[in-house]
Amino acid sequence: MNGGTVPLIGLGTWPMDDAECERAVAEALQLGYRLVDTAFAYGNEVGVGRGVAASGVAREDVFITTKFDRESHSVAGAALAFEDAARKLGVEYIDLMLIHWPNPDQDRYVEAWEGLIVLREQGKVRHIGTSNFLPKYLDRIISATGAVPELNQLQVNPRHLQRGPRAYNAELGIVTQSWSPLGQGTGLVELPVFADLADKYGCTPAQVILAWHVNVGLCAIPKSSNPERLVQNLRAQDIDLDPADIATIEALDGTEPDVKNPDTFMH
């Protein structure tokens, strides 16, 4: 990331409402989390801001990510999206702002990217990036502006490795951050392979999965509002997996039951 780093494990906040977010964010920050992921679409930026304020952790020690929707895909739209998000979050600046989806049907993501570049130049947003951008969308915004996203958030988990898009991000120096890293309740955590590995490493199945993300160079934003799981998920970054176990985990690739396609997802 330009002049900074991004925490390996952060807190996802979808689908928490404001009240749940306020409690979970404050708790997570007190437990040691330093990154919180939200979005205009989640409707919980107010709760995230209250949680940050209630945590007692200094604003400059918290990395807040938010994202904007298709309605804001223009230079003026991105500026308004920033003002709206900053007001709801109760902050002067946002650490990382992302285009939530490319929404190729309306074909205005280049303008959205130009809007983010302006916001970074103005210092209102520290880092700028994309979410759900396949290589062809990255190529387009980079060739139009010369500016490379700092981070690209993608749906990645052991059943959906996204090798091609991840390799492309890496080639361009873009950080890949995994969304739904635990498979969003689709049965990933319950697969027997993770129970076996959890026994071997003396941890939980979810920790094996999050350790996999970190061991292969990803950062991740698991969502939990359960205090014990919040701790587990953060500590997973300290677990070193054997290469053979990483290979076993990656043999699951292609078996994801619910993959969202950026080409067709019309959020």
Ligand SMILES: NC(=O)c1ccc[n+]([C@@H]2O[C@H](COP(=O)([O-])OP(=O)(O)OC[C@H]3O[C@@H](n4cnc5c(N)ncnc54)[C@H](OP(=O)(O)O)[C@@H]3O)[C@@H](O)[C@H]2O)c1
């Ligand atoms: N950029 C995008 O387009 C996009 C799309 C989707 C999501 N996201 C972001 O990514 C974040 C994470 O994705 P997600 O919420 O979809 O899915 P996820 O983090 O893969 O999974 C969340 C589910 O796993 C459970 N869980 C959490 N920790 C666990 C543990 N240690 N053991 C067992 N179960 C555990 C949670 O339940 P409990 O809460 O009960 O613990 C919840 O049901 C979102 O919150 C959002 O911030 C971004």
